[in-house]
Amino acid sequence: MALHFTQDEYEARLGRLTAAMRAEKLDAVLLFAQESMYWLTGYDTFGFCFFQTLVVTADGGMVLLTRSPDLRQARHTSNIETIQIWIDRANADPTMDLKNLLSDLDLLGARIGVEYDTHGMTGHVARLIDNQLSTFGTLVDASSLVSRLRLVKSPAEIAHIETAAALADAALDAALPLIRPGAGEADILAAMQAAVLSRGGDYPANPFVIGSGADALLIRYKSGRRMLDTQDQLTLEWAGASAHYHAAMMRTIAIGTPSNRQRELYSACRETIQAIEMVLRPGHTFGTVFDVHARMMEERGLAKHRLNTCGYSLGARFAPSWMEHQMFHAGNPQEIAADMSLFVHVIVVDSDSGAAMMLGQTYLTTGDSPRPLSRFGLDAIAL
Known part of the structure; x- marks a missing residue:
């Protein structure tokens, strides 16, 4: 891994995020902002112009859902251990893969924060997310959750x-x-x-x-x-x-x-x-x-x-x-x-x-x- 910070630094950031999630009563958060993923894990890419999200659970678990070109990018630049790939294909809807992932994480009916206000979240993706997950759990706009934590620098x-x-x-x-x-x-x-x-x-x-x-x-x-x-x-x-x-x-x-x-x-x-x-x-x-x-x-x-x-x-x-x-x-x-x-x-x-x-x-x-x-x-x- 090619990380710019120590593992202790990343663990401290994850601890701050999960504390903030507990304060907001969030069971999980879907990070779409590349800045959030980078700050939390070191993950460094411009692949956020396509669909990808980092799922963070309240217990500190993390799963990245992304495309195949960013698999090795994530392995090399981040501390993310679990990476799942959605397949590029005609009429692909990666939010279906996301719903299956969330189900595997036992998050059915959970309160889930979503980073909507970011360049990594297009209007098209937001509509897909809402259509797929509105009956799966309670969706909460968590756009400022990580950005607030990033304001004060270490x-x-x-x-x-x-x-x-x-x-x-x-x-x-x-x-x-x-x-x-x-x-x-x-x-x-x-x-x-x-x-x-x-x-x-x-x-x-x-x-x-x-x-x-x-x-x-x-x-x-x-x-x-x-x-x-x-x-x-x-x-x-x-x-x-x-x-x-x-x-x-x-x-x-x-x-x-x-x-x-x-x-x-x-x-x-x-x-x-x-x-x-x-x-x-x-x-x-x-x-x-x-x-x-x-x-x-x-x-x-x-x-x-x-x-x-x-x-x-x-x-x-x-x-x-x-x-x-x-x-x-x-x-x-x-x-x-x-x-x-x-x-x-x-x-x-x-x-x-x-x-x-x-x-x-x-x-x-x-x-x-x-x-x-x-x-x-x-x-x-x-x-």
Whole structure:
């Protein structure tokens, strides 16, 4: 087995999950989120785009139901001992195999939690699950059961997060010498990704974001590259990844002399993150963080140019996104605790003037002040 953590670590995670299941009065849980399976067992694949589920019973038993291409993947990367295969065939319904498995586990009439809210659960699969199991037992939406447990990181997880942060810094180190008038976005992007991979890091859970000129206002990756002009702006959002644990960063860099509007937006972004740092600690909630962000933007006349979130929790994530479910948005009651890995960003996109400014970095929370994980800090990048 090729595991990233000790068996003691995995046993502790399983113990936390079964305790949470008992608290929710669940006899079993069907895990469909690849992040949940990975956190619990080490199982590492992209085969979750097809039907597969990890059945966990209240006594700590585990059975993986998956396709044949992932049999050896599971044996090599996880501590799962029992693996069953459903057969690819015309009109296959793997939920029938699942019902038979649950029956063999003596779970008829049981209270069963299901991870519905995940990229590993399509609407088609959800309908099949409900049709097959609605009369078999009581189905409960347990989408947040494991994700809540994953919010606070162990020392071993923090070590990977710190490695990921160093990889993110290395990516920026590789990019900076290339950012100049006449440079190609493709060369910058290639250098950043190579810096992560060549140092033993992973592919990120979503593509790096790169955009210049008008595309600097975009917040997602898009196909197509351009060359930088003498006066330009370049937005980058990227992450280092170690054992799938991510540390993200975000910057908008001015090429040539920054405009007064760019300077104004940068100051607003920096001041807002500094204000957020004062509440990014135990005793506050994710909603409190957003409230600070919204107030700072409002005071600077930027309310219409901001987003409705200003960051999220990070951890071990798989495609299509490195964002975890807990986000800094209005009214989120999730409490901040020590040893959370949190990405804080302030994004201002002024379509009226065509100016963009984005600033963000990953923090590790403590019992007091949060610890930024990048050595670059919040200073504007001078080229």
